[in-house]
Amino acid sequence: MATEVMLGEVTCPSGHLVITDGGCLEMWSGDRVPDDEEHPATDFAIVGPDAEEAAETFERQTGTRLYDIPAHAADDVVTIFGEHCREHGHDATLSAFARQIPHRERVRHAVEARETEFIVMGVPVLPLEVPADRPLPVTAIPGEHGWQSIRMAFSDEPVADSWMICELGIDHARFVFADADALNSWEHVLPLDGLADLVLWGRDEEQAAAEFGAPRLDDGLYGWLDLPVEEAYQRALTLEARREEPGAPAFAADFRPHSHHWQVMREVRASDHDAGTTTVAGADILMAMTSVGDGFFPVHLDVDADGLPVSLRIDITGES
Structure with a gap:
């Protein structure tokens, strides 16, 4: 049997944990109202005596709220929902919120309503109420083709039962486990120190490095560390323009501002x-x-004989 390896420990002072795609945190609004001028949207509550039944049969999102409905489609969604309720005999309607719901408030609502997930612009988010008084270890079990599973432990009690609570979609190949309050301070893109790294690699990396005078770094890649962010950005534009030229060397470049995302x-x-x-x-x-x-x-929740959470498991490869 494979031995678990430690990935790290998470602390969650608020008691509200978020698990989602770590590459999508640029969209996280925290306590602020989401503000995306390029993609305006409306949030709705499903209300009425049959709200829960209507939400379950409508099957658009989990629970009795519909988040991030594109503004151009809002009227159509209201119409479709009305037709759905008439067809199924549900006494329920959609009520638009005066403003979009901040993402921190979505976490709070989901935990209180015991909803297993919600979305942020189509990205699924798993909210959990977890112990706030101690570090929570996250481990993984190695498999033949990657991790078999990743596990976050809440207690040492034996597992008496387990069930799947949701399926988490990931588009950037990484999970983030984060305190919901801490994400109010998360800076995904902007550098915290005004600096950025710029690295390049690929089939013709040596040719590109020689052409642009990029030194070899300790990790074997080529590039520049700790540049003023504007200088790094302009160099990145120059590299990108070179990549697009006919007959250009084959290489990739990565602009890395010193944000929280860069740190981790x-x-x-x-x-x-x-x-x-x-x-x-x-x-x-x-x-x-x-x-x-x-x-x-x-994603599975393991519970003890009293029904209390023992751990959360994310199946990765499906191996056993």
Whole structure:
């Protein structure tokens, strides 16, 4: 039997944990109202005596709220929902919120309503109420083609039962385990120190490095570290323009501002197990690569004989 390996520990002072695609946190609004001028949207509550039944049969999102409905489609969704309720005999309607619901409030509502997930612009988010008074270890079981599973432990009690609570879709090959309050302070893109790294690699990396005078770095890649962010950005544009030229050397470039995302991904890249932590607003946040790229991953809740949570497991490869 494979031995579990430690990926890291998460702390969750708020008691509300978020698990989602770690590459999508740029969209996270925290306590702020989501504000995307390019993609305006409306949030709805399903209301009425049959709200829960209507939500379950409508099968658009989990629970009695519909988040991030594109503004251009809002009227159509209201019409479709009305037709659905008439067809199924449900006494329920859609009521638009005056403003979109902040993502932190979505977590709070989902936990209180015992809803297993919600979405942020189509990205599934798993909210959990977890112990706030101690670190929560996250481990993984190695398999032949990647992790068999990733597990977060809540207690040492024996597992008496288990069930699947959702399927988590990941598009950036990484999970994030984060305190919901700490994400109010998360900076995904903008550098915290005004600096950025720029690295390049690929089939013709040596040719490209020689052409642009990029030194070899300690990790074997080529590039520049700790550049002023504007200088790094302009160099990145120059590299991209060169890549697009006919007959250009084949290489890739990565612009890495010194954000919280950069901090934790630096730890991930240096880790033997492709996982790392960073501290944000007093909470330890864990980023862990899936080991198999993108996909949909079943999430199971293990409970003890009293029905209390023991652990949460994410199936990765389906091996046993």
